Amino acid sequence: MSQTFARVELHTPYLLFLGEETNPLKAKTAFGLRDWAAESCIGQTRLPGGTIDLGLPEMTPAAAATAGARSLLIGVTPVGGRIPAHWAPLLIAAVEAGLEIVSGLHTALESVPGLALAARRAGVRLMDVRRPPDDLPRATGKRRSGKRVAMVGTDCALGKKYTALALARTMRGQGIDADFRATGQTGIMIAGAGIAVDAVIADFIAGAAECISPAAADDHWDLIEGQGSLFHPAYAGVTLGLLHGSQPDGLILCHDPQRTHLVSWPDYAVPELAVARDLYLQAARLTNPGARLVGVSLNTFGMDEAVAQQALAQAERALEVPAFDPMRSPLQRAVAAILG
Amino acid sequence: MSQTFARVELHTPYLLFLGEETNPLKAKTAFGLRDWAAESCIGQTRLPGGTIDLGLPEMTPAAAATAGARSLLIGVTPVGGRIPAHWAPLLIAAVEAGLEIVSGLHTALESVPGLALAARRAGVRLMDVRRPPDDLPRATGKRRSGKRVAMVGTDCALGKKYTALALARTMRGQGIDADFRATGQTGIMIAGAGIAVDAVIADFIAGAAECISPAAADDHWDLIEGQGSLFHPAYAGVTLGLLHGSQPDGLILCHDPQRTHLVSWPDYAVPELAVARDLYLQAARLTNPGARLVGVSLNTFGMDEAVAQQALAQAERALEVPAFDPMRSPLQRAVAAILG
Incomplete structure (x- = not known):
């Protein structure tokens, strides 16, 4: 049933980004996605040193975009919950390949140096999923169907x-x-x-x-x-x-x-x-x-x-x-x- | 009892700003201040055409500052709840006289043209009272004295x-x-x-x-x-x-x-x-x-x-x-x- 309402809407399928993570406990997001949204997970990508393996095809952002991915999703939580500076080149490459970035980390994606500009140029969104929509209404209290x-x-x-x-x-x-x-x-x-x-x-x-x-x-x-x-x-x-x-x-x-x-x-x-x-x-x-x-x-x-x-x-x-x-x-x- | 905690803290006493308002219903804030915080209200100031009278001494911002006022408080609510552009000169004059501005309106004081710069130069704060402190903690649930x-x-x-x-x-x-x-x-x-x-x-x-x-x-x-x-x-x-x-x-x-x-x-x-x-x-x-x-x-x-x-x-x-x-x-x- 289609109607207009304020909600965060992501574009799937995802390329899951695993950074250089080696600790599976820090990759709970990625495993959760693989287990509960397998149809939305097209591949995985890692940085040198990363050992987490979801069993998905390894892909560069560009290859994932060609294969139909719409977003790169950050599936790991570095210490402190922040995006390390050395992730910026890969994230920028992803938006240049046409992928949106999906993040639940504390760092606002806009604040990653160079990323906002690259996203505007590529015409893709940077999605901080904790950030609510700007146009939330007050509750009506009226009963809805369903x-x-x-x-x-x-x-x-x-x-x-x-x-x-x-x-x-x-x-x-x-x-x-x-x-x-x-x-x-x-x-x-x-x-x-x-x-x-x-x-x-x-x-x-x-x-x-x-x-x-x-x-x-x-x-x-x-x-x-x-x-x-x-x-x-x-x-x-x-x-x-x-x-x-x-x-x-x-x-x-x-x-x-x-x-x-x-x-x-x-x-x-x-x-x-x-x-x-x-x-x-x-x-x-x-x-x-x-x-x-x-x-x-x-x-x-x-x-x-x-x-x-x-x-x-x-x-x-x-x-x-x-x-x-x-x-x-x-x-x-x-x-x-x-x-x- | 003194301790550090996150809270909006205003500087009193106030000069109450009444704009060019003529409708007492639009001046409920000013009347509330006069009735419940008389000791914090040092004077009133109006723009041409304004007829609201709180019975307080009429003062320019500069005179109020000299008399000890610390803030100019916007005591009226224009239609739409926004700050009209023609208020800017008086608000700027107030900060130049050393007064902080206190507002409960929807318009962020920072967005009034020229006001933020004037406030920084004068070293005074612009206080949007609906804006919460940035450093709120999560509740502890621990009992407090008092x-x-x-x-x-x-x-x-x-x-x-x-x-x-x-x-x-x-x-x-x-x-x-x-x-x-x-x-x-x-x-x-x-x-x-x-x-x-x-x-x-x-x-x-x-x-x-x-x-x-x-x-x-x-x-x-x-x-x-x-x-x-x-x-x-x-x-x-x-x-x-x-x-x-x-x-x-x-x-x-x-x-x-x-x-x-x-x-x-x-x-x-x-x-x-x-x-x-x-x-x-x-x-x-x-x-x-x-x-x-x-x-x-x-x-x-x-x-x-x-x-x-x-x-x-x-x-x-x-x-x-x-x-x-x-x-x-x-x-x-x-x-x-x-x-x-």
């Missing part, structure tokens, strides 16, 4: 993006018209579109969320990446605005059963599942009175199978909706619960 | 700023160490400091709120201006982040008994007082488990006295805390409830 499922959590960083991606993939595999909707930088690269909601001006959080999951066909499902937690002393405002603007029909509560306190905020306890469910449902019902909990996603990473299954069974008893770990569990029951 | 009361509401624009100002004035009149803490542009001008929380990047809402009411003496009270409403489909994220960062000991629920639906969002009903109380308390207790409701502030503007008193009595019965209209009621009972 169906939406929001990932919400008892803390940050416990699998909300992964859950949404896995559910969207499973639903599409079943022939359901479903999209993953991105609200953070890695998600935007995977989806090719989205808005980093934590980077927008506070007045526009819910408005941005409305743009992220626009009106759609009645049988279309959006699986919306969550951010933060209503129980987080620093980020709950982002979470609430995102939830209101998403006006979800269904909520998936994401939780790490091994975590007792918030990561990096050790004075704050992770809430009980039922407490979290109640507050999320109350908040969601402001903009969608029909919102209901449809699943619980547990991050059981590192738990042994029997213990993980026990945790899943316990969560399912507590909340009376399907509990699953998208890394371990088949998702058919969760999808059935989403479809109602 | 006492805080947050104004919260069932909607926007129903008297939260006025309530906080009136309570702070009453408390100071009783010899209590109390400050009004500003979270919006007019409040910042009145207080001479603050942050426009709706203009900060979403990740920093609660962090900004922590900066607005810094650690203070144990018997010091901050009366914190509220923004938006937890029941507002566009702005609740701002409200929640502000509430968490404020970590209030007491809440004052602000309400307009004549309003059935949110202003400009007619699909959304104003919540019941008890429902609003419960959600605000639950949210506030994340960062201050001792938070309690200490008062209800009703905006009874336009109601006749008997009807207003009836509304106040009804709110007081419903919530079992003092109900008052800061425009009509003595505030001693409310202050007593705040002090516990």
Whole structure:
């Protein structure tokens, strides 16, 4: 369904740039792209010394452009999160070959010496994916057509993006018209579109969320990446605005059963599942009175199978909706619960 | 209590600039300053045709500077909220006289032709009060010393700023160490400091709120201006982040008994007082488990006295805390409830 709305829109397919990186932990973005957006990844390119291998064809920017690539995507995070000066020649060569540059690093692409001029000459865009669109609207609060499922959590960083991606993939595999909707930088690269909601001006959080999951066909499902937690002393405002603007029909509560306190905020306890469910449902019902909990996603990473299954069974008893770990569990029951 | 924190800090006293305005409704900022920060208002200056009179001495910028003024404050809002080109000469004359310029209008002061250069030469600042400080931190969620009361509401624009100002004035009149803490542009001008929380990047809402009411003496009270409403489909994220960062000991629920639906969002009903109380308390207790409701502030503007008193009595019965209209009621009972 086509309409005009403010959103970051990337041009795919990508050439994945891996720099001179040797540590796979610093290449999570690249591996995420390969795993979740394989159809958007046409090749990889490295600098001398780089050892990360995604198993994609090695290509120069010019060769990638000839093969159909539209953007060079920076898939690694150097120490400090900044673009090193010695990357400039390769990035400039890429724009001269007609590729856009896609980056989630802190350095503004415009500030890389020579890059802005080269991009203007080549008529290509420099895409800092954390940078929100300039023309965000305030939220209307009006109901949109289509169906939406929001990932919400008892803390940050416990699998909300992964859950949404896995559910969207499973639903599409079943022939359901479903999209993953991105609200953070890695998600935007995977989806090719989205808005980093934590980077927008506070007045526009819910408005941005409305743009992220626009009106759609009645049988279309959006699986919306969550951010933060209503129980987080620093980020709950982002979470609430995102939830209101998403006006979800269904909520998936994401939780790490091994975590007792918030990561990096050790004075704050992770809430009980039922407490979290109640507050999320109350908040969601402001903009969608029909919102209901449809699943619980547990991050059981590192738990042994029997213990993980026990945790899943316990969560399912507590909340009376399907509990699953998208890394371990088949998702058919969760999808059935989403479809109602 | 002195400490380093990110906040907009203005230099007072002000010369109030009234342009060529003739409509008092377009001079609400100037009247608010005169009424709530009389000690910060040294004079007024107008352009030919201007008829607004605050009853302050008429002064040129140079004369005001000689008399001790530190800033020229734009006290009127022209149509469109922008600075007209013909104001530039007077603004430039003001900075040449050593005055800073304080503005809450949409036009960035830097963009007024000639003004930025003149300000740099004179070594004075151009203060767009809606622009947040550049160095906002993320919220820590750690308890700070001192006492805080947050104004919260069932909607926007129903008297939260006025309530906080009136309570702070009453408390100071009783010899209590109390400050009004500003979270919006007019409040910042009145207080001479603050942050426009709706203009900060979403990740920093609660962090900004922590900066607005810094650690203070144990018997010091901050009366914190509220923004938006937890029941507002566009702005609740701002409200929640502000509430968490404020970590209030007491809440004052602000309400307009004549309003059935949110202003400009007619699909959304104003919540019941008890429902609003419960959600605000639950949210506030994340960062201050001792938070309690200490008062209800009703905006009874336009109601006749008997009807207003009836509304106040009804709110007081419903919530079992003092109900008052800061425009009509003595505030001693409310202050007593705040002090516990």
